[in-house]
Amino acid sequence: MTVMEQRGAYRPTPPPAWQPRTDPAPLLPDAEPYRVLGTEAAAKADPGLLRRLYAELVRGRRYNTQATALTKQGRLAVYPSSTGQEACEVAAALALKERDWLFPSYRDTLAVVARGLDPVSALTLLRGDWHTGYDPREHRVAPLCTPLATQLPHAVGLAHAARLKGDDVVALAMVGDGGTSEGDFHEALNFAAVWQAPVVFLVQNNGFAISVPLAKQTAAPSLAHKAVGYGMPGRLVDGNDAAAMHEVLSEAVARAREGGGPTLVEAVTYRMEAHTNADDATRYRRDAEVDAWRDHDPILLLERELTERGLLDDDIRRQVAQDAETMAADLRERMNQDPLLDPMDLFTHVYAEQTSHLREQAAQLRAELAAASEEADASEGETR
Amino acid sequence: MTTVAAKPATKPATMAQALGRALRDSMAEDPSVHVLGEDVGALGGVFRVTDGLAEEFGEDRCTDTPLAEAGILGTAVGMAMYGLRPVVEMQFDAFAYPAFEQLISHVARMRNRTRGAMPMPITVRVPYGGGIGGVEHHSDSSEAYYMATPGLHVVTPATVADAYGLLRASIASDDPVVFLEPKRLYWSKADWNPDAPQAVEPIGRAVVRRPGRSATLITYGPSLPVCLEAAEAARAEGWGLEVVDLRSLVPFDDETVAASVRRTGRAVVVHESGGFGGPGGEIAARVTERCFHHLEAPVLRVAGFDIPYPPPMLEKHHLPGVDRILDAVARLQWEAEN
Numbered sequence: 001m002t003v004m005e006q007r008g009a010y011r012p013t014p015p016p017a018w019q020p021r022t023d024p025a026p027l028l029p030d031a032e033p034y035r036v037l038g039t040e041a042a043a044k045a046d047p048g049l050l051r052r053l054y055a056e057l058v059r060g061r062r063y064n065t066q067a068t069a070l071t072k073q074g075r076l077a078v079y080p081s082s083t084g085q086e087a088c089e090v091a092a093a094l095a096l097k098e099r100d101w102l103f104p105s106y107r108d109t110l111a112v113v114a115r116g117l118d119p120v121s122a123l124t125l126l127r128g129d130w131h132t133g134y135d136p137r138e139h140r141v142a143p144l145c146t147p148l149a150t151q152l153p154h155a156v157g158l159a160h161a162a163r164l165k166g167d168d169v170v171a172l173a174m175v176g177d178g179g180t181s182e183g184d185f186h187e188a189l190n191f192a193a194v195w196q197a198p199v200v201f202l203v204q205n206n207g208f209a210i211s212v213p214l215a216k217q218t219a220a221p222s223l224a225h226k227a228v229g230y231g232m233p234g235r236l237v238d239g240n241d242a243a244a245m246h247e248v249l250s251e252a253v254a255r256a257r258e259g260g261g262p263t264l265v266e267a268v269t270y271r272m273e274a275h276t277n278a279d280d281a282t283r284y285r286r287d288a289e290v291d292a293w294r295d296h297d298p299i300l301l302l303e304r305e306l307t308e309r310g311l312l313d314d315d316i317r318r319q320v321a322q323d324a325e326t327m328a329a330d331l332r333e334r335m336n337q338d339p340l341l342d343p344m345d346l347f348t349h350v351y352a353e354q355t356s357h358l359r360e361q362a363a364q365l366r367a368e369l370a371a372a373s374e375e376a377d378a379s380e381g382e383t384r
Numbered sequence: 385m386t387t388v389a390a391k392p393a394t395k396p397a398t399m400a401q402a403l404g405r406a407l408r409d410s411m412a413e414d415p416s417v418h419v420l421g422e423d424v425g426a427l428g429g430v431f432r433v434t435d436g437l438a439e440e441f442g443e444d445r446c447t448d449t450p451l452a453e454a455g456i457l458g459t460a461v462g463m464a465m466y467g468l469r470p471v472v473e474m475q476f477d478a479f480a481y482p483a484f485e486q487l488i489s490h491v492a493r494m495r496n497r498t499r500g501a502m503p504m505p506i507t508v509r510v511p512y513g514g515g516i517g518g519v520e521h522h523s524d525s526s527e528a529y530y531m532a533t534p535g536l537h538v539v540t541p542a543t544v545a546d547a548y549g550l551l552r553a554s555i556a557s558d559d560p561v562v563f564l565e566p567k568r569l570y571w572s573k574a575d576w577n578p579d580a581p582q583a584v585e586p587i588g589r590a591v592v593r594r595p596g597r598s599a600t601l602i603t604y605g606p607s608l609p610v611c612l613e614a615a616e617a618a619r620a621e622g623w624g625l626e627v628v629d630l631r632s633l634v635p636f637d638d639e640t641v642a643a644s645v646r647r648t649g650r651a652v653v654v655h656e657s658g659g660f661g662g663p664g665g666e667i668a669a670r671v672t673e674r675c676f677h678h679l680e681a682p683v684l685r686v687a688g689f690d691i692p693y694p695p696p697m698l699e700k701h702h703l704p705g706v707d708r709i710l711d712a713v714a715r716l717q718w719e720a721e722n
Contacts, residue, residue, distance in 0.1 A: 131497035142465070143497055147489045153455050154490070157462020157470075164418075164444050165466070183482070187455030194450055349500040350534055352558045355588070355635035 029224035029236040033268045036243035037305045045243050047311050053090060053242040054306055055320045057299045060086040060110045062324035063119065064273075066331050067109070067126075071277045075335045077128040080107040084240070084272035087298035088174075088204045090114045091245035095200075095253050096172055103142040103155040103173035107204075111174065112141055119327065120334045129339040149179040152188030152201065159197040159256075170256045172200045172249070178209025180223050189264065193230040198256035200249060201264045204239060206271035211284040227264035239267030240298040243305070270296075343369060396573040399547045403433045403509075403565065405578055406551035407471065411441050417555060418463060420447040421456055421473030421509075430475055431511060431570050453483040460506050461490050469505045471555055477512040478521035484529070491560045492535030504560045507551070512540075513606040513656050515568035515703055517696040523567075524693055525657030530562040531633050531666070537587055538633040540564040542608035544574035545582040546631060552584045561587070566606035590637035592644060596624035599650035599716050602641055602667055604630040607654045607704060614709040623713060633663060641667070642674040649680040650716040654704055659687030681716040 036042050064083045071079045082089050085107075093114035096102060104111055112122045117139055124133025125144050132143040142158075145151035155173035162169035179185055180203055192199045203223050207214055220226055227234030237248045245267060252263035270293040274281040281290075306312035347354060347362040354362065397405075411417045419437055421429070425448035428435030437446035449456050453474060460470035474480035480487075487508065494504045514523030530538045539554055539561055541547040547565070554561035593608065594615050601611040608629050615625035628644050630637065645651045651671050653664040664685035671683050686704045694702045 130499060131493075132499065132501075135501040136465070136498055137501060143494075143502075147485060150458065150485060150489060153458025153486070154462035154465060156455075157459030157464075158466045159462070160459060161463040161466035161468045164468075171462075183452075184454055184458060184485070187450070187452040187458065190450050190452065191455045191459050345499075349496045349498075351537075352495070352503060356638060357636065 027228045027231070027233045029222055029227070029234040029266070031236075033236045033238040034244050034248060035238045035241050036247060037241045037301045042243060042305055042309075045247075047309070049246065050243060050302065050306055050309075051311060051316070053087075053094070053246060054299075054302050054312070055323065056090040056094070056114055057086045057242060057302060058320045059324045059327055060090055060114065061299060062328045063110060063113060063331070066328040067123065068273065068277070070332070070335050076123060076126050078276050078278065079109075079123075079126055080276045081273040082107050082110050082271075084293065084297065085204055085206055085267075085269045086110060087242035087245050087302075088202065088239045088267045088269055091242055091249050092172055092174060092202055094246060095249035096170065099140065099167070099169050100253070101140045101142065101155065101158055101169065101171040103151045103158075103171060104144050105148070105151065105174050105176060105179065106144050106146045107176065108174045109144065112144070115139065115141055117141060119331050123335070127335070127339070129341065149175050149182035149184040149188070151175075152179075152184055153191060155199050155201075156188050156192045156195070156197050156262075159192075159199045160195050163198055168257060170198045170200065170253050172202060172253065174202045174204065176209065177203060177205040177207070177214055177217055177223060178212065179203075180226065181209075181217055189227070189230045189232070189262070192262040193232045196259070196261040198259075199262040200252040200256055201262065202249065203264065203266045204269055205266055206239075206269050208271060208275070208284070210275045210279060211281075213284070222266055224264060224266035230264075232262045232264055235263060235265045237265060237267050239269030240296050240301060242298055242302050269298075397544055397576040397578060398571050398573050399541070399544050399565075400431055400433050400570040401578075402544045402548040402576060402581075403551055404435055404437075405581065406548045406555070407434060407437060408440065409581070410471070410552055410555040411437065411445060414469060414555075415445075416467060416469045417471060418445050418447070418468050419471045419473070420449050420460065422449060422451050422475055424448060424473050429473060431565075431567070433509070433565075433570075434473065453479055453481075454486050457483040457486040457491065457506075457508065461486060461494070461504065464504050464506050465502060469507075469555060471507045471509065474508060474510045476518075476522045477510055477524040477526050480508070480510050480526065483508075487530075487536070487560075487562075488533050492533045495559065496535060503558045505555075505558050506560045507554045507557075507563050508560065509551075509563045509565060511567045511570075512564045513566050513568060514693060514699050515606060515656075517699075518567075519696065520693070523696075523699065525655070525688065527564055527633055527655075527657055528662050530564075531663060535560065536634060537561040538564065539587055539631065540566065540605035540633065541631065542566065542569065542605050542629050544572065544576045546585065546629075548576075549582045549585040550587065550631060552581075553587050556584070557587060564605060568606050569609070572609070585631070588632045588635035588637060590628050590630045590632070590640040592626060592640070593629045594625070594627040596626035597648055598623040598625060599652060599713055600626045600628055600641075600644045600648045601652050601654055601709065601713075602628050602630065602644075602671070603654040604633065606656055610704065610706060611654050611709060614706045614713075617706055618710060618713060621710075623717075625713065636667075636670065638670060638674060641671060645671050645675045645683075646678045649678050650713075651675075651679075651683045652686055652709065652712045652716065653683065654686045654709055656688045656703055658690040659685045660690045662687055684712045684715060686712045 089110035121133035224234035668683035
């Protein structure tokens with residue numbers, strides 16, 4: 001019997017016809033970033049919300065300038081400013097309910113503060129006074145994450161766990177445009193979609209990963225397009241439009257809460273400052289480009305809208321500016337105090353129970369500290 | 385709470401069965417214990433350690449994940465943040481490497497970076513080591529990488545009873561544990577009564593598996609049976625070799641090891657992983673620091689060669705065997721006599 005005859009005798013079930021699982025069209029982002037301010041949609045926006053957003057934006061901008069100044073004074077080791085991106089930061093915080101979780105990257109201090117954390121404890125990492133200045137569980141804010149995109153799978157796992165426990169909790173995870181190239185970004189989106197986890201991924205596309213422009217980062221039509229391949233909707237939003245950001249993120253959060261699964265939101269924005277104080281932005285971008293974005297400033301856009309609708313007068317403006325100034329003065333004053341650190345804390349939180357070799361090393365440090373303090377006492381005695 | 389049905393001990397159990405039983409008992413006892421990984425569900429894991437768990441506890445408790453190790457461990461971090469106790473399976477030693485960033489940058493230091501507010505009670509099960517004829521990337525001994533990372537416990541059983549006891553203790557630990565399972569001992573059998581599993585051992589205690597006065601063999605995991613065989617063979621030469629099974633590499637049981645070496649005055653560290661930058665260097669240094677005046681000879685290492693894990697047809701030349709151990713012991717005698 002020939003092979004062909006054998007094959008004829010063996011009649012396997014024909015393969016089923018290929019059927020795409022869903023129509024990708026609803027998942028695809030719009031070609032243009034979604035806008036509210038300056039469009040007809042703005043008329044429907046809640047005046048109270050717009051005013052709240054305005055106050056938060058002004059406060060956020062002031063926080064950014066104050067923190068940048070503190071870097072120059074040596075009070076902060078580093079500060080990645082989010083000037084120009086305040087609308088994304090504020091909207092991310094305001095779109096969440098108290099029981100929800102925020103997973104920030106290192107640039108998202110402002111979202112953390114807008115969520116209600118103490119402005120000083122939000123800077124603990126960047127000040128060099130320990131790595132996290134708050135209890136993540138108390139505020140439902142994960143530690144500011146320095147490695148790129150590694151916090152995204154955490155958000156997925158947490159949201160998944162919450163759902164397994166029957167809790168009505170959504171996780172919102174923030175990442176930059178550069179972070180979308182990391183493996184953890186892809187793995188997190190894939191897990192979230194497969195598990196239908198209640199997660200919202202917010203990509204702040206600010207144009208550059210330190211110095212590398214978006215065109216060298218991805219060949220995709222937009223970062224929001226990446227959602228389609230994982231089977232989740234992608235939304236493209238004007239990241240400088242606080243009202244649009246708030247609307248889109250709130251929708252995505254609501255959808256996640258109702259069991260609709262994850263969403264990828266790309267906010268198109270611009271980083272007005274350098275990556276950090278250690279970076280020289282003039283080496284990779286022209287002033288003209290930065291200037292063009294000045295006309296599209298998130299505070300300016302909202303101010304224009306509020307003024308046109310008669311929702312903003314000088315009194316409100318003055319009050320908002322004054323509140324921001326009070327916050328900045330308090331931040332300045334408290335950051336100018338040296339933090340009290342206990343060197344023995346180096347060994348306190350490595351393990352639940354110290355291992356024997358850490359106990360030995362702790363004893364060594366304790367002896368070194370005692371010797372140093374004796375020496376200091378002795379030299380003080382001599383000077384007297 | 386689910387009650388675990390009693391199962392009569394009619395025949396010896398394998399290490400894989402004891403590990404499976406430890407998972408099952410932990411899951412039954414504590415609803416926050418979740419197992420996740422590639423193929424851990426319907427298949428029961430490629431080594432069948434998770435056999436039956438998905439059926440018994442449901443797919444929400446024993447979850448087949450997408451094939452992505454960083455994603456598996458990264459989502460486990462988030463689950464732990466929300467109060468669950470994830471047990472993650474990395475299918476093979478070398479497959480765990482994509483998850484290294486999550487392990488090192490987050491799992492190991494989350495407690496520290498949050499000043500104790502956010503412990504990571506995660507157990508990462510990693511089948512490790514060679515001797516099973518595995519093809520490339522299926523036989524690595526990666527313990528040195530894990531040992532070098534502060535914040536992790538590194539545990540490796542060598543007996544059926546320890547496999548059960550140590551895995552229970554690892555899952556119960558509030559700190560992350562890298563639980564290294566010696567693949568070539570998965571099918572090793574011992575008389576073990578699953579109705580009365582051994583009391584849970586605290587992590588971090590070594591044990592003397594065989595007493596002797598001539599020299600101490602310090603070993604763990606897959607090399608324990610080899611060392612016991614070498615000790616038996618050494619009897620013919622008139623040497624009484626003491627064999628110490630570390631069971632836990634981090635924390636390290638300096639007391640048990642030093643007490644043994646002080647008795648015998650000679651020590652050989654035996655492991656499969658490479659010697660250069662390997663666990664043996666650390667162990668030899670610790671022994672020397674504590675026992676220098678008791679030592680009759682330098683602490684020697686018998687380790688795998690410092691090469692990428694060889695193809696299966698050559699692995700017998702790479703893995704430390706009885707003869708290589710006995711040669712080292714002979715060198716200890718020579719050092720003592722000359």
